[in-house]
Amino acid sequence: MIKKQLIIALYFIVYWIILPLGLTWISGWLDKNYFYDKQLPGYAYVLGWVILIPALYALLYSVFQFKKFSGVPPVSALPPGRLIEKGLFTIWRHPIYLFAGLVVLGLALINRSCGFLFIMFPVFIIALFIYIKIEEHFLEKRFGEKYILYKKRIPLFFPKFNEIIRIIAKPFFRSWFRLRILHPENIPDSPPYFVVAAHRNYLDPFIISYSVPHMIRHICTYEMFRGLIKPAIFNIMGAIPKKRFKTDYQSNKQIIRALNDGYVVGVFPEGERSWTGEIQSLKDESLVMFLHNHTIPILPVILQGNYQSWPRWSDRLLRANLQVLFGEPFYLDPKMDLNSAQSLITEKISSRSENEKSFICMTKDKIGKLSIVIYRCPDCLAFETMKEVHPDQLVCSACKNKLEIMPDLTLKYAIGDENNPVSIADVYQKIRIKETDLNEMHGNLNASDYMTGLDVSEELIYKSDAEYYREKGASLKLISKGQILLTNQRILIISGNQEQILNLSDVDAVTIESNNKLQLYQTKNDCLVQLKFLTSSALLWQDLISLIVQKKFGKKVITR
Secondary structure: OHHHHHHHHHHHHHHHHHHHHHHHHHHHHHHHHOOOOOOOOOHHHHHHHHHHHHHHHHHHHHHHHHHHHHOOOOOOOOOOOOOOOOHHHHOOOOHHHHHHHHHHHHHHHHOOOHHHHHHHHHHHHHHHHHHHHHHHHHHHHHHOHHHHHHHHHOOOOOOOHHHHHHHHHHHHHHHHOOOEEEOHHHOOOOOOEEEEEOOOOOOHHHHHHHHOOOOEEEEEEHHHHOOOHHHHHHHHOOOEEEOOOOOOHHHHHHHHHHHHOOOEEEEOOOOOOOOOOOOOOOOHHHHHHHHHOOOOOEEEEEEEOHHHHOOOOOOOOOOOOOEEEEOOOEOOOOOOOHHHHHHHHHHHHOOOHHHHOOOOOOOOOOOOOHHHOOOEOOOOOOEOOEEEEOOOEEEEOOOOOEEEEOOOOOEEEOEOOEOOOEOHHHHHHHHOOOHHHHHHHHHOOOHHHOOOOOOOOOOEEEEEEEEEEEEEOOEEEEEEEEEEEEEOOEEEEEEOOEEEEEEHHHOOEEEEEOOOEEEEEEOOOOEEEEEEEOOOOHHHHHHHHHHHHHHHHOOOOEOO
8 A cells, every 4th residue: 555655646746846947947957048138028928827727627637537436546566457438538548648748738838838848848848748658558458349449439649529529518418418317327338239219309318428427329310321411420429321212231240340340330230219298119130230239338318308309390409498308228138129228228218208398498489380190180181281380379260279389399289178188199099091091082182183194093182283303323313293193093293294103012111211211112113203292291291101001001111
């Protein structure tokens, strides 16, 4: 014990007293003998203090974090027993040395010493760099592959783009959302691990990345990688693109590579943002991935307030308090079936309803585009008659029934004597398309007014206006803009004298991107098309097409 204290005292005297004084004394001698007629300008003194004060604070904070996370002080003769991958050590590999260099730079400027700035400071940096290389050699011997992967992930001097975004986002998350992080002690000390949460807000990946100290490679929709600018941004952020409409082997390879390289992989196992705030069933491919990588821990995250701050049907960010609650990491039993895995993970990431009630939307005008979800009146059941009336009402243009959206995003509406708030999920389930609705919808349209050449068994179900896109390479190209007709056998896109036909029998996936873009994928032709609706609800069309395909052709299509 005495020997340990003597070593610590010796290091403190050498590095915190003798070294700074020695550099200052030698610099003074150099100035006296070689730079006697030269001195740095007066503003160098001010600049030196501007650098020194934050650098000294960061240096002391780095030392504190080293001691906190390793259990020993930062002394080379007393190496830590575990690799530190928290705090500043997730931004820089050697924050202590980095800020020590900045402290020395600040001292050189404060002294306005040419000898210090142009000779001693470069010598110090070169010696420090050599020392870092020697130390990393021994760290690789001590921690092996783990440290090699750590070196690949964490830069020496310049922070990665993700960390810069995290620093910039801090005041926004703290002030706008009053973000609270609960039980961060449950976060594993080092990657790899999965971080898993229910998806209800466009900002969910950023909220989680802000709250977790390690860099996360989130799995995101392939649509984020279309165009020229977005792919570059999301590549820098380390996102992993995944096509929702088919098995994406390339994405699976990237996920495995990320885990092998020691990254955290962020997964929203539902496959898309929830429209109603309720957690959806988890996708089988997500569950299979977790079971296949059963040796990788899963960190469950419960996000609260995220639905109230930006529900999917809203066209803008709202205001609500946010809370990120980390559960205890767990492993899946590889012998577990998919249903059991689904139940376990769902229970771990589901928001606690009694706590969720305390998270309310504080924005007055919160109605957004709720008619995308409530696409028919819950009273008269007329389609697409619900119109937004700002700031907080939906009004049926047919029967004048009104729904008021409450601060907790429940709905208050009058049907008979009922006037109790109900969830958006309950209202959606009530108005959602059913098989019995198809006959009535067919009877409301006269096919001869819109098209000719119908088969005997073909029925016109619905119509709308939309833009029609087709995938070409990595882009979606606009083909036409006009009327979209849906029958019980096909979709017709009519623009002037041009007519595009999509046979429903070939459709294998019907997914929604953003709020108004419906994508249909045909495995047979490896063909992806997109319908961008100008007035209708994309969710209504998704429900219609998936129901017709299942009823007519006995096929369940991918919807997420």
